[in-house]
Amino acid sequence: MQEMNLTKVIVGGVSQQQDSFDYDMAELTELAKANNMTVVATVNQNLDKPIAATYFGIGKIDEIRQLAEENEATVLVLNDELTPSQIRNLEKGLGKLILMDRTRLILAIFANRAKSKEAKMQVQIARLRYELPRLRAGEQANLMQQGGGPGFANRGSGETKLELNQRTIKNQITHLNHELKTMETAQQTMRKQRDKTTIPTVALVGYTNAGKSTTLNGLLRLFDEQETKQVFEKDMLFATLDTSVREINLPDKKKFLLSDTVGFINKLPTQLIKAFRSTLAEAAQADLLIQVIDFSDPHYEEMIKVTEKNLNEMGVTDIPMIYAYNKADLRKDTRYPLQNGEHNLVYAANDPASLKLLTKMITATLFADMQQVTFLIPFAAGKWVDYLNENTSIVEQTYTETGTKIKANVLPIDHERLSQFEITD
Numbered sequence: 423m424q425e426m427n428l429t430k431v432i433v434g435g436v437s438q439q440q441d442s443f444d445y446d447m448a449e450l451t452e453l454a455k456a457n458n459m460t461v462v463a464t465v466n467q468n469l470d471k472p473i474a475a476t477y478f479g480i481g482k483i484d485e486i487r488q489l490a491e492e493n494e495a496t497v498l499v500l501n502d503e504l505t506p507s508q509i510r511n512l513e514k515g516l517g518k519l520i521l522m523d524r525t526r527l528i529l530a531i532f533a534n535r536a537k538s539k540e541a542k543m544q545v546q547i548a549r550l551r552y553e554l555p556r557l558r559a560g561e562q563a564n565l566m567q568q569g570g571g572p573g574f575a576n577r578g579s580g581e582t583k584l585e586l587n588q589r590t591i592k593n594q595i596t597h598l599n600h601e602l603k604t605m606e607t608a609q610q611t612m613r614k615q616r617d618k619t620t621i622p623t624v625a626l627v628g629y630t631n632a633g634k635s636t637t638l639n640g641l642l643r644l645f646d647e648q649e650t651k652q653v654f655e656k657d658m659l660f661a662t663l664d665t666s667v668r669e670i671n672l673p674d675k676k677k678f679l680l681s682d683t684v685g686f687i688n689k690l691p692t693q694l695i696k697a698f699r700s701t702l703a704e705a706a707q708a709d710l711l712i713q714v715i716d717f718s719d720p721h722y723e724e725m726i727k728v729t730e731k732n733l734n735e736m737g738v739t740d741i742p743m744i745y746a747y748n749k750a751d752l753r754k755d756t757r758y759p760l761q762n763g764e765h766n767l768v769y770a771a772n773d774p775a776s777l778k779l780l781t782k783m784i785t786a787t788l789f790a791d792m793q794q795v796t797f798l799i800p801f802a803a804g805k806w807v808d809y810l811n812e813n814t815s816i817v818e819q820t821y822t823e824t825g826t827k828i829k830a831n832v833l834p835i836d837h838e839r840l841s842q843f844e845i846t847d
């Protein structure tokens with residue numbers, strides 16, 4: 423409805439006859455939409471490879487400039503990351519059109535969408551890293567505003583403005599990194615505290631818009647959690663930027679922690695991969711990953727590859743994974759829910775039967791080695807009664823003269839922890 427306020431853009435790219443080109447361009451259009459832009463024209467050029475100096479050929483550049491005038495477009499969004507000199511030369515040929523490559527566009531979306539202080543700082547670092555090699559003398563004066571008072575500007579008279587700008591940015595990056603470290607340490611402490619309990623953790627990972635948040639919300643609803651614990655879900659790329667962790671309490675008293683994570687995309691800017699490593703720390707430490715896949719998208723196999731490549735780059739490896747093929751309701755050729763082996767599921771995130779089966783698969787993996795044990799806990803060791811109630815599923819609890827008798831389903835680690843209290847039932 424707010425069409426009027428949307429920035430009009432042209433989307434363009436050089437096709438080297440790669441299979442993924444059409445898909446990449448369609449995705450670029452989605453990315454533009456996610457950044458409050460409306461695409462008024464699309465321009466492709468077939469080349470063996472982008473022109474080293476100008477990306478597009480000269481004729482194409484004239485065509486784009488005219489198209490922009492006709493359609494009142496103010497921005498040209500490009501499919502590839504350009505070199506600093508390509509940007510410079512292309513801008514000369516394009517007149518007033520502002521250039522935005524895929525990386526800058528993704529960074530802009532992340533900057534608009536980031537909510538938590540940590541996410542905002544991570545995105546800011548990524549943007550500064552991106553801008554640093556692209557700085558030009560006399561520009562980016564706005565970046566000087568923070569941190570550089572008059573005294574600062576006087577330092578080193580032999581220094582050019584460009585060098586000064588570069589140093590200011592480097593200082594900003596260092597400063598932000600330092601602040602982030604402090605925050606990360608605090609979070610690690612939180613995670614460590616959680617680790618002391620034995621609640622297993624599960625992380626939803628996958629390509630953006632696959633349905634991770636919808637799956638988390640569906641599970642929360644299924645197990646009757648309050649509405650306030652729901653997370654944001656939307657048909658939009660990068661709806662989720664922060665990791666949220668929720669406790670799922672099953673009817674049989676078993677429970678696990680479930681985290682929703684930021685989605686991946688093809689050609690995720692390397693600056694962001696680094697920035698989001700800590701956001702994905704939840705996934706890196708999980709006992710089980712659920713890779714949510716948009717099974718209704720013809721390119722789902724490619725999306726799986728991109729997801730796994732990104733996970734690898736972020737050091738998330740060697741964790742058992744359930745492949746959850748979502749949005750089966752949009753496909754005519756499959757029944758659902760449908761389990762294939764231990765680790766494959768075809769489902770729909772809004773279908774309760776699907777979510778029940780997913781839960782069953784999760785618990786089968788998480789609690790496979792649970793044992794039923796009976797403990798007699800003396801009153802003096804009452805804290806262990808609390809511990810068992812918090813962390814395990816209790817089958818029976820009775821009070822005797824010598825202490826509390828508890829029969830519970832416990833993980834081997836808890837069995838060992840409380841072995842001194844074990845009795846034969």
Ligand SMILES: Nc1nc2c(ncn2[C@@H]2O[C@H](COP(=O)(O)OP(=O)(O)OP(=O)(O)O)[C@@H](O)[C@H]2O)c(=O)[nH]1
Pocket residue numbers: 628629630631632633634635636637654655656657658659660661662663683684685686714748749750751752769770771772
């Ligand atoms: N038809 C159908 N739509 C679904 C299903 N699961 C999710 N969706 C829709 O897909 C869109 C994206 O869902 P999200 O849960 O926000 O996706 P996400 O994986 O969290 O995406 P990001 O946070 O952007 O990484 C939303 O419009 C959902 O309503 C499903 O099983 N069937």
Ligand SMILES: [Mg+2]
Pocket residue numbers: 634635636654655661662682
């Ligand atoms: Mg999400």
